[in-house]
Amino acid sequence: xxxxxxxxxxxxxxxxxxxxxxxxxxxxxxxxxxxxxxxxxxxxxxxxxxxxxxxxxxxxxxxxxxxxxxxxxxxxxxxxxxxxxxxxxxxxxxxxxxxxxxxxxxxxxxxxxxxxxxxxxxxxxxxxxxxxxxxxxxxxxxxxxxxxxxxxxxxxxxxxxxxxxxxxxxxxx
Ligand code: ADP
Numbered sequence: 001x002x003x004x005x006x007x008x009x010x011x012x013x014x015x016x017x018x019x020x021x022x023x024x025x026x027x028x029x030x031x032x033x034x035x036x037x038x039x040x041x042x043x044x045x046x047x048x049x050x051x052x053x054x055x056x057x058x059x060x061x062x063x064x065x066x067x068x069x070x071x072x073x074x075x076x077x078x079x080x081x082x083x084x085x086x087x088x089x090x091x092x093x094x095x096x097x098x099x100x101x102x103x104x105x106x107x108x109x110x111x112x113x114x115x116x117x118x119x120x121x122x123x124x125x126x127x128x129x130x131x132x133x134x135x136x137x138x139x140x141x142x143x144x145x146x147x148x149x150x151x152x153x154x155x156x157x158x159x160x161x162x163x164x165x166x167x168x169x170x171x172x173x
Pocket of ligand 1: 116
């Protein structure tokens with residue numbers, strides 16, 4: 001099956017994909033930015049489930065139910081904090097996208113939306129983060145997967161333009 005990849009601008013908590021990805025911190029107990037928005041929209045049951053997960057390592061991901069969201073599942077991943085790019089940040093960011101997709105496929109999920117992981121409070125430069133996001137997702141869906149749709153959910157027009165440009169670049173890059 002070919003997977004449709006596209007970028008949009010909006011609030012990820014409103015999406016109706018089967019899963020949304022949360023840019024969490026390693027405690028998985030909530031925080032600011034998209035993490036706070038997801039916890040607020042999903043409701044307090046989410047925090048209860050997250051407490052049982054024992055945290056998450058940078059570059060890894062864990063799944064919970066979506067509770068009051070339209071999305072059935074939330075895949076929580078922990079992006080790297082930007083320390084200049086020489087502390088494995090690119091590999092860790094790629095791992096966030098790959099592990100989230102692996103968990104989605106293992107859970108039978110066929111549509112998923114990602115926020116721009118690490119590019120808020122964690123300070124990852126938006127352009128290189130977008131390149132890694134698109135490249136990693138493309139590599140993943142190049143193999144046969146049941147994924148129908150992967151959405152890059154931007155939160156600003158600027159990020160949307162960036163993703164549209166990267167998505168229009170040849171896949172070989
Ligand atoms: P991180 O700590 O991984 O940098 P942030 O939540 O600070 O996570 O930022 C990650 C990205 O999520 C940023 O691009 C930010 O603008 C975006 N964002 C914040 N709130 C939302 C939301 N409700 N829906 C989608 N994206 C959001």
